[in-house]
Amino acid sequence: xxxxxxxxxxxxxxxxxxxxxxxxxxxxxxxxxxxxxxxxxxxxxxxxxxxxxxxxxxxxxxxxxxxxxxxxxxxxxxxxxxxxxxxxxxxxxxxxxxxxxxxxxxxxxxxxxxxxxxxxxxxxxxxxxxxxxxxxxxxxxxxxxxxxxxxxxxxxxxxxxxxxxxxxxxxxxxxxxxxxxxxxxxxxxxxxxxxxxxxxxxxxxxxxxxxxxxxxxxxxxxxxxxxxxxxxxxxxxxxxxxxxxxxxxxxxxxxxxxxxxxxxxxxxxxxxxxxxxxxxxxxxxxxxxxxxxxxxxxxxxxxxxxxxxxxxxxxxxxxxxxxxxxxxxxxxxxxxxxxxxxxxxxxxxxxxxxxxxxxxxxxxxxxxxxxxxxxxxxxxxxxxxxxxxxxxxxxxxxxxxxxxxxxxxxxxxxxxxxxxxxxxxxxxxxxxxxxxxxxxxxxxxxxxxxxxxxxxxxxxxxxxxxxxxxxxxxxxxxxxxxxxxxxxxxxxxxxxxxxxxxxxxxxxxxxxxxxxxxxxxxxxxxxxxxxxxxxxxxxxxxxxxxxxxxxxxx
Amino acid sequence: xxxxxxxxxxxxxxxxxxxxxxxxxxxxxxxxxxxxxxxxxxxxxxxxxxxxxxxxxxxxxxxxxxxxxxxxxxxxxxxxxxxxxxxxxxxxxxxxxxxxxxxxxxxxxxxxxxxxxxxxxxxxxxxxxxxxxxxxxxxxxxxxxxxxxxxxxxxxxxxxxxxxxxxxxxxxxxxxxxxxxxxxxxxxxxxxxxxxxxxxxxxxxxxxxxxxxxxxxxxxxxxxxxxxxxxxxxxxxxxxxxxxxxxxxxxxxxxxxxxxxxxxxxxxxxxxxxxxxx
Numbered sequence: 001x002x003x004x005x006x007x008x009x010x011x012x013x014x015x016x017x018x019x020x021x022x023x024x025x026x027x028x029x030x031x032x033x034x035x036x037x038x039x040x041x042x043x044x045x046x047x048x049x050x051x052x053x054x055x056x057x058x059x060x061x062x063x064x065x066x067x068x069x070x071x072x073x074x075x076x077x078x079x080x081x082x083x084x085x086x087x088x089x090x091x092x093x094x095x096x097x098x099x100x101x102x103x104x105x106x107x108x109x110x111x112x113x114x115x116x117x118x119x120x121x122x123x124x125x126x127x128x129x130x131x132x133x134x135x136x137x138x139x140x141x142x143x144x145x146x147x148x149x150x151x152x153x154x155x156x157x158x159x160x161x162x163x164x165x166x167x168x169x170x171x172x173x174x175x176x177x178x179x180x181x182x183x184x185x186x187x188x189x190x191x192x193x194x195x196x197x198x199x200x201x202x203x204x205x206x207x208x209x210x211x212x213x214x215x216x217x218x219x220x221x222x223x224x225x226x227x228x229x230x231x232x233x234x235x236x237x238x239x240x241x242x243x244x245x246x247x248x249x250x251x252x253x254x255x256x257x258x259x260x261x262x263x264x265x266x267x268x269x270x271x272x273x274x275x276x277x278x279x280x281x282x283x284x285x286x287x288x289x290x291x292x293x294x295x296x297x298x299x300x301x302x303x304x305x306x307x308x309x310x311x312x313x314x315x316x317x318x319x320x321x322x323x324x325x326x327x328x329x330x331x332x333x334x335x336x337x338x339x340x341x342x343x344x345x346x347x348x349x350x351x352x353x354x355x356x357x358x359x360x361x362x363x364x365x366x367x368x369x370x371x372x373x374x375x376x377x378x379x380x381x382x383x384x385x386x387x388x389x390x391x392x393x394x395x396x397x398x399x400x401x402x403x404x405x406x407x408x409x410x411x412x413x414x415x416x417x418x419x420x421x422x423x424x425x426x427x428x429x430x431x432x433x434x435x436x437x438x439x440x441x442x443x444x445x446x447x448x449x450x451x452x453x454x455x456x457x458x459x460x461x462x463x464x465x466x467x468x469x470x471x472x473x474x475x476x477x478x479x480x481x482x483x484x485x486x487x488x489x490x491x492x493x494x495x496x497x498x499x500x501x502x503x504x505x506x507x508x509x510x511x512x513x514x515x516x517x518x519x520x521x522x523x524x525x526x527x528x529x530x531x532x533x534x535x536x537x538x539x540x541x542x543x544x545x546x547x548x549x550x551x552x553x554x
Numbered sequence: 555x556x557x558x559x560x561x562x563x564x565x566x567x568x569x570x571x572x573x574x575x576x577x578x579x580x581x582x583x584x585x586x587x588x589x590x591x592x593x594x595x596x597x598x599x600x601x602x603x604x605x606x607x608x609x610x611x612x613x614x615x616x617x618x619x620x621x622x623x624x625x626x627x628x629x630x631x632x633x634x635x636x637x638x639x640x641x642x643x644x645x646x647x648x649x650x651x652x653x654x655x656x657x658x659x660x661x662x663x664x665x666x667x668x669x670x671x672x673x674x675x676x677x678x679x680x681x682x683x684x685x686x687x688x689x690x691x692x693x694x695x696x697x698x699x700x701x702x703x704x705x706x707x708x709x710x711x712x713x714x715x716x717x718x719x720x721x722x723x724x725x726x727x728x729x730x731x732x733x734x735x736x737x738x739x740x741x742x743x744x745x746x747x748x749x750x751x752x753x754x755x756x757x758x759x760x761x762x763x764x765x766x767x768x769x770x771x772x773x774x775x776x777x778x779x780x781x782x783x784x785x786x787x788x789x790x791x792x793x794x795x796x797x798x799x800x801x802x803x804x805x806x807x808x809x810x811x812x813x814x815x816x817x818x819x820x821x822x823x824x825x826x827x828x829x830x831x832x
Contacts, residue, residue, distance in 0.1 A: 102703065109711045116718040123725040127574065130742040130779075137775040141782060149783040152759060160761060160787045161778060163771075221710075228714030230721050378717040385713060389706065460703055 003189055006182035007197065009072055010175075011035075014042025016075030021255075021272040033212060036204035039197055040247050044279035047174040048328045055331065059151040060181050102456050106220035113227040114203070117236075121196050124237035129188045131195070131239030138165050139241055140191055142173035147180045157336045167337040169329060171283040172241045191239045198244045199236030202443050203227065205247070209254050210450055214396075218455045222446055225386065231377040231439055241284045242436045248280035249290055249411075250443040256298070256318075257404060257451065267317040270298075274321025282325045285340065286415075286440060291322065293410045345423035354421050364419050367430045375438055386449070393459035395452055404448050408441045556581050556800065557599055558606035564596040573741060579772055582744055583822065597622070609800075613821060618802075746780045751820050752796065753781075761785045763795035765814075765827065767804035797825040 015038040046068065053064050130136040141164060145156030156173075157166040172194070179190040203223055211219030226232055235243050255269035255276075277294050280287030299315045354360055376382045415437045422429050555563050555571050557580055563571040565586065573580035599608045610622040756762060762784050764774050777796060778786040786796070795814065799805040800823055809816060817826040 105704070105707050109707065109714070112711075113714045113718060116715070116722060120718060120721050120725060123722065127725060128740055128742075130740065133775075136742055136779045141779045144779070144782040149759070152783065155759070155783055155785060158785055160785050160789065164775070164778065224710055224714055228710070228717050230717045233718070233721060376717070378713075379720065380713055380716065382713070385709075392702075392706070456703055456707075 003183065003187065004193065006179040007193060009068060010042035010046040010178075011038050012042070012072055013045055013068075013075055014038030014040070016072075016079050017041045017045065019079055021268050021275070030212070032204050032208035036201040036208060037251055039201040040244070040251055040276065040279065043175050043194070043244075044171060044248075044275075044282060044325065046178060047171045048282065048325060050174045050178045051170055051328060051332065054146070054153060055335070059153065064181070102460070103215070103217045103220070106217045106224065106456070110207070110220040110223045110227070113224055117203075117227045117233055120233045121199060121237045124234055125192045125196070128238070129192065131191060131237075134241075135191065135239035138168060139172045139239060140176060142166075142168075142170070143176035143180070143191070144186070146173060146177040147186065154336060157338060159338050162338060162341065165341065167285070167333070167340045168241070169282050169284060169287070170332060171279065172244060192237065195237050195239045195243070198247050199232070202243065202247050202250060205250055205254070206443055206447055210447065213258065213451060215455050215457065217457060218450055218453075221456065222450050225382070225446055225450075226443060229376040229378070229382060229442065231375075231435060232442065234377070235436070235439060240436070242439055245280055245284045245287055246440045246443050248276050248283055248287065249440060250447055252276035252280060252290075252294070253407065253444045253447065256294075257448065260404075267314065270314055270317040271321035274318040274323075275325065276321075278322045278325030278329070282329050286411075286437065288329075289414045290407070290411055291326070293407050293414070294318075295322075297406060297410075342418070342422060342424070346421060350423055351421055360420055360426060363426060364416055364430065367434060368416065371434045371438060375435070375442070377435065390449065390453055393454045393456070396454045396458065401452075404452065405445075408445055408448065411441055412438075555583070555597075555608070555610050557608035558601045560598075560600040561608055562596075562598040563610070564594075564598070566594050571739075579770060580741055581748075581823070582739070582741065583748060584739075618821065742776065742779070745776045748822055749777065749780050749824065751822075752824060752826060755818065755826050756781065756784060756794065759783050761787060761792045763790070763792035763827075763829070764788045765795050765797040765808070767799045767801055767808075770798055773798040793829050795827040795829060797827050798823060799825060 015034060018034040018038050018041060021041075049067065049071075050060075050064065053067070054060065057063075128135075131140060142156050146153045149155055159166075175194055176191050179194075180186050183190070203226055206226055207219040207223040209219075210222045232243075252273045254273075256273035259265065259267075259269040259273070273294075277287075277291050281291045298318050302311045302315045305311055372383060373381050415434075419426065419430060419434075555561060555573065557573055558578055559573075559580065561571070561573040561580060561582075562569060563582070563584070570584045570586065571582040573582045597608060597610065599606055601607075608622065609620065611618055611620050613619075762777075762781065764777060764786050765788075766773060774786065774788060777798075794817075797805065797808075799808075805819075805825060808814065813830055814827045815830055817828050819825045
């Protein structure tokens, strides 16, 4: 219990902050959304506080506990004062029977995968309690320096250990060392808990926010897709900073997207988005690129629109959230961090030679598309499946547009540019980091995509609509296609008050499937169990292939 | 035991050392008491994409003896079984093609089903050229698209479950044997235990040098992690130097240069050296 106390304190501080910042309109899943968001917000705030404390006082002191407890106390008082209004939730949406069935299936699938996901996270943590390579070589190493050094904590940024990237931001190391300061000793469980906490927060954030803006089935679908990504689960317990960064990117995208598409323009959402984007830069250097892109998109567009006070106010709210973590980061970069290895090794000659080398472009493109196609490290590719699913269900008319993908697309483009200009060996650089870099964007990509796609219920309703609606039975169908004159009713066509759809002679084979001719009854009978037998076959083949890949480890 | 990538040492059917993780040099050590008589020793090595190596060294009464060198290992000749394995691996590589094709087939067939299975609507006065029989067959309780949705859900679950269960098995195999205290002998913890003997000889903070008989970055990184808050650097300058020598001969050659003196050999590949003129 005492082990989780420091994380509980930071989470409670985060909960208080969400009471101020979470925009209205998140419906019945507000509680889960707030809790997930509070995890990252609390960690961002407490790590920033510890950094400022160390910078001002030179070493850790028990006074820091009083500072945090004071903050927590005032946050709790604030929560109590505001709770009646803030926590009143709108009623949950009522689904009809068929929706409830679909939702039940997706819920069952989600919780099953979540359960196995938990086992995987525990197994990964047991196999490597110190984390994977970067975790102990960079992040936990820095946490040890800060905890063990006392007043000499600045040794962690010595140029003598430049190979350990001392310029990397400190959200993760300071969170781990803060917990150790509370405990008074080092515990391997702390970085494990922080890593697993971020993994679950990403899942909760994705599921709850999609559940709130679309419906629960869509939320569970997002969770299933995320939990079906093996690299997400292995990195979930690897103690790298990649998933915390993915958390902040996702958490920043959600309120900004909701603000852009909601009729209720609650500007606190912009502030929250700015704050979370700022924490992404405080987590990893790649977050700085994300901040830059968001600034370009949100602040830059003010200059390309006709002058309006509302646009300026929007930019001001976004920046007001962004500035505090950015100030902390600038303080770190200017006072402690040595220069970045990529930047320090890059010269103008190198840039020009790399930019004009077609082999680099080819290698990057080849690796990029391979990684993209096989993204997730699973035996079967996820993205093609997602693409086919997206084509099948179609886009929801109410939300979104391709513009919503712009921050993620530009971030990806930025990563590719870094690869193009890297002074490191390109093959090595691509091999060691491209999958992880894509993982930064994966939860946010899933979120934006599923926010724009129809829900399974909507897709089913659309596909099941009558081919020729009766109210338009006036000589044209809803596509404006002319019909034959209505013939006389044959006897015996009505069964139990329901009728089957009469085929339109002119739209034969072109109404719902579009391309395929109507099959004969024999073919239809033979085809009906085929989808399920395909599933069975797929299961067998995947098990066989998995068995072979498992054998590799022996 | 040292090896490239994954290696396992089993004694009398019991796992003693399990080295995991993609690394050019994984190191593990264990202390066991052996009774008189024969014992079954099994070694497993997995490395890719190129040929790996594994060395096994035993220390008995302070004397190190190499039991197995890296060059003595050869791939097993699987003859026809190897061809079968390659075929199965081919299926694995083609798994995604199979998946895509099956998914496309599924969707096409579902569309065919939908087009042939009319949705029920409250309608009057419609003409059906196919007559009563067709209409009766059209009245089915499950719609085609609902079936597609269920099928997609099943595929989604299979995708997720196959990925997750595969991962559980893979991790289960890589899991080292747990003790009652739930402490795993992972490579980093083993290395930390290995360097416990050096700590008393080192100052509580300051800069320590690092020397190795090869390009051994993993040992440098592990030393830094284990010896934090001391700074460990491969740069020349510090008076005290920790040496990681996998071969006794290379250590002797290095000492012959005369600028370093040996303070202590810890008999586990680690030595403490002192620079004569810092």
